[in-house]
Amino acid sequence: MKIAVAKGDGIGPEIMDAVLKIFEANKVPLEYELVEMGKWVFDKGFSNGMTPEAQHTIENLGILFKGPMETPKGKGVKSVNVTARKTWNTYANKRVFQTLHGVDTVFSKAGIPIDITVVRENIEDTYGGIEHMLTHDVALSRRFITRPGSLQVIKYAFEMAKKKGTRRITCGHKANIMKITDGLFLECFYEVAKEYPDLKADDVIVDDLCMKLVTRPDAFDVVVLTNLQGDIVSDLCAGLVGGLGFAPSANIGDHICIFEAVHGTAPDIAGKNIANPTALLLSGIAMLRHLGLMENAAIIENSLLYTLEQGTRTGDFGDKNKTALNTTQFSEAIIGNF
Numbered sequence: 514m515k516i517a518v519a520k521g522d523g524i525g526p527e528i529m530d531a532v533l534k535i536f537e538a539n540k541v542p543l544e545y546e547l548v549e550m551g552k553w554v555f556d557k558g559f560s561n562g563m564t565p566e567a568q569h570t571i572e573n574l575g576i577l578f579k580g581p582m583e584t585p586k587g588k589g590v591k592s593v594n595v596t597a598r599k600t601w602n603t604y605a606n607k608r609v610f611q612t613l614h615g616v617d618t619v620f621s622k623a624g625i626p627i628d629i630t631v632v633r634e635n636i637e638d639t640y641g642g643i644e645h646m647l648t649h650d651v652a653l654s655r656r657f658i659t660r661p662g663s664l665q666v667i668k669y670a671f672e673m674a675k676k677k678g679t680r681r682i683t684c685g686h687k688a689n690i691m692k693i694t695d696g697l698f699l700e701c702f703y704e705v706a707k708e709y710p711d712l713k714a715d716d717v718i719v720d721d722l723c724m725k726l727v728t729r730p731d732a733f734d735v736v737v738l739t740n741l742q743g744d745i746v747s748d749l750c751a752g753l754v755g756g757l758g759f760a761p762s763a764n765i766g767d768h769i770c771i772f773e774a775v776h777g778t779a780p781d782i783a784g785k786n787i788a789n790p791t792a793l794l795l796s797g798i799a800m801l802r803h804l805g806l807m808e809n810a811a812i813i814e815n816s817l818l819y820t821l822e823q824g825t826r827t828g829d830f831g832d833k834n835k836t837a838l839n840t841t842q843f844s845e846a847i848i849g850n851f
């Protein structure tokens with residue numbers, strides 16, 4: 514089986530190399546075709562941040578495993594991440610946030626377990642970047658929420674919740690203020706909920722949701738939101754389980770899926786070989802399961818969890834009295850625990 518791999522920018526190549534080394538050590542039966550995507554591809558003159566060959570390869574193979582990518586600053590340049598999600602209609606962004614033993618947080622110390630899956634709509638909302646100046650002093654942004662777009666991500670969230678055996682599915686929204694756009698998303702949520710009478714479906718206004726997530730995170734299972742609110746709430750959830758180094762993400766479409774970490778290129782630590790590869794590794798493990806490689810996924814996941822439980826750490830988390838390993842040493846420790 515072959516998948517497309519784009520190493521990305523900043524810490525991308527360092528953490529991708531670490532993860533592929535772990536896969537190789539576990540004899541994961543995958544071949545990798547490296548594709549050209551990212552800031553350096555913009556710099557080569559490709560305005561969407563990827564070469565036509567990269568696009569062709571990804572469309573043929575159906576799976577892209579990617580490192581974080583930087584969007585060059587300036588007007589008229591679109592994010593390669595947003596372009597990829599739109600081009601291949603990866604309409605659902607699934608982000609899983611779980612307590613990891615060995616990664617201390619205020620909640621793990623208090624014995625409060627967290628297992629929250631955020632499903633974020635991935636294509637619509639303000640991410641079209643349709644904004645302009647009305648006058649010198651007034652800027653206008655347009656927000657698109659459609660019934661088909663909302664229904665497809667909400668149906669995905671309910672189906673995923675059912676398979677997971679979830680108790681509760683919650684819609685986060687701001688329909689009290691954005692009555693038409695968020696109102697439509699909420700209406701779609703309850704329309705789909707009727708088909709899943711065994712699931713407890715409810716809704717919480719997004720600001721209240723943020724407060725409740727940081728006070729009672731164990732009360733939530735699956736949370737589905739529109740694009741921008743989902744982006745913000747999922748970074749909040751990353752903070753609940755130890756930070757961006759532990760937040761994996763899958764962009765799900767009907768034909769193409771993209772697996773990546775939630776975090777960005779971390780320019781402040783790029784090139785130092787100190788980044789935490791866990792988020793990308795967790796995304797890779799989700800990808801292996803998606804591809805039916807259950808045994809490899811289980812062995813690698815157990816090894817990662819055991820390594821974290823041992824107190825083995827990169828510099829961004831854990832007991833500061835214990836020595837921090839660099840990216841290479843951390844991935845070697847995981848391999849050593851297979």
Ligand code: NAD
Pocket residue numbers: 524528580581582583584594757758773774775776777778779780781782787788789790791792829
């Ligand atoms: P960031 O996630 O790159 O960094 C935020 C902070 O978290 C930094 O202090 C960084 O050092 C730390 N951090 C992130 N990942 C880490 C890891 N694996 N290990 C240890 N520490 C880690 O966010 P940012 O600085 O806002 O964005 C930088 C660039 O990344 C921007 O160009 C942005 O557009 C891009 N970005 C890309 C993606 C993507 O490719 N999916 C996602 C988010 C941001």
